[in-house]
Amino acid sequence: MSFQQIPGQTRAKQLLQNSLRQGKVSHAYIFAGPSGTGRRQMARTFAQAMYCETLVDDACGTCLSCRKVEHGNHPELFLVEPDGASIKIDQIRQLQQQFAYRSAGAGTKIYIIHEADRMTVQAANSLLKFLEEPLSPAVAILVTENGQALLPTIQSRSQWVTFTPMQPEEMEKALTGEGLPPDLVRCAVQLTSGLESARTLSQLNEFAETRNAVLQLMKEAVSKLPIIGSIQQKVIKTGVNDRVELLLDMIILWLKDMIHVCTGKKERVVFQDQLDWMSSHAFSRSAGTWVGYMEKTVESRKRIRANANAQLVLEQLFIAVQQGERLSG
Numbered sequence: 001m002s003f004q005q006i007p008g009q010t011r012a013k014q015l016l017q018n019s020l021r022q023g024k025v026s027h028a029y030i031f032a033g034p035s036g037t038g039r040r041q042m043a044r045t046f047a048q049a050m051y052c053e054t055l056v057d058d059a060c061g062t063c064l065s066c067r068k069v070e071h072g073n074h075p076e077l078f079l080v081e082p083d084g085a086s087i088k089i090d091q092i093r094q095l096q097q098q099f100a101y102r103s104a105g106a107g108t109k110i111y112i113i114h115e116a117d118r119m120t121v122q123a124a125n126s127l128l129k130f131l132e133e134p135l136s137p138a139v140a141i142l143v144t145e146n147g148q149a150l151l152p153t154i155q156s157r158s159q160w161v162t163f164t165p166m167q168p169e170e171m172e173k174a175l176t177g178e179g180l181p182p183d184l185v186r187c188a189v190q191l192t193s194g195l196e197s198a199r200t201l202s203q204l205n206e207f208a209e210t211r212n213a214v215l216q217l218m219k220e221a222v223s224k225l226p227i228i229g230s231i232q233q234k235v236i237k238t239g240v241n242d243r244v245e246l247l248l249d250m251i252i253l254w255l256k257d258m259i260h261v262c263t264g265k266k267e268r269v270v271f272q273d274q275l276d277w278m279s280s281h282a283f284s285r286s287a288g289t290w291v292g293y294m295e296k297t298v299e300s301r302k303r304i305r306a307n308a309n310a311q312l313v314l315e316q317l318f319i320a321v322q323q324g325e326r327l328s329g
């Protein structure tokens with residue numbers, strides 16, 4: 001996989017590709033950032049690019065070295081992951097032994113340590129010695145959510161590469177690029193914080209069902225159509241009952257959209273496929289009333305969390321929306 005195929009993280013890519021181009025690869029890197037930001041993929045691609053026989057600052061993906069890294073059988077690339085809850089000193093010793101056995105290769109060895117903050121103190125001290133006196137040319141990539149938890153002496157010997165949570169727009173671009181339905185993706189990226197979880201959510205049938213339920217219920221409530229039967233049919237009888245919190249989160253997004261339409265920010269509308277309907281109904285209430293509905297929805301969410309009866313909570317919410325301007329706390 002080339003750097004370009006990894007979504008977002010422009011600064012991290014620039015830093016790594018520049019060091020490859022200039023031949024100034026450090027001895028140790030800390031890839032720090034929350035999970036779901038592509039740290040593992042970046043580590044693998046960086047290793048691939050260092051070994052690539054065709055390209056200087058990227059991985060071609062087709063040469064023998066690139067394929068070996070891809071298949072996990074490159075002889076000079078080593079991976080360490082927690083064994084149970086922690087990375088133990090034996091694992092670091094084993095790594096050092098492997099280095100010693102294979103020093104004949106003479107090429108640069110790369111080792112990637114995942115969840116590096118889970119090294120025991122002994123393991124970390126052992127690694128530190130190893131960083132200071134490698135047995136052969138080596139590059140260490142320490143992947144972690146919490147770089148500050150590493151030994152200060154390890155931190156100061158490493159080049160930091162920071163991974164930032166992806167913006168919803170970046171996630172949307174990446175996921176629609178994978179062929180997922182834009183209407184679902186646009187909604188999912190607003191409700192989760194990582195690419196993985198947004199992808200999973202977009203692919204769930206239940207997610208599409210819940211979205212449909214929100215659209216129907218909100219339209220009926222705003223148009224003052226009888227709502228109790230629909231709640232029964234769309235929520236209680238179907239599995240949506242188990243996902244009332246998701247339903248309420250989507251209602252909040254939907255209400256925000258109505259406010260965006262009222263304030264002339266149509267480009268920010270999440271439910272873009274509903275734009276026509278929203279444009280013709282957003283002004284049936286004042287922006288303040290939509291805000292009031294949002295507050296009521298947030299309150300409903302709290303009540304659901306406190307195990308209130310879902311049907312009752314939803315009925316009260318939708319009846320409040322039906323009543324239009326006469327909204328009371």
Ligand SMILES: [Zn+2]
Nearest residue numbers: 052060063066
């Ligand atoms: Zn290659």
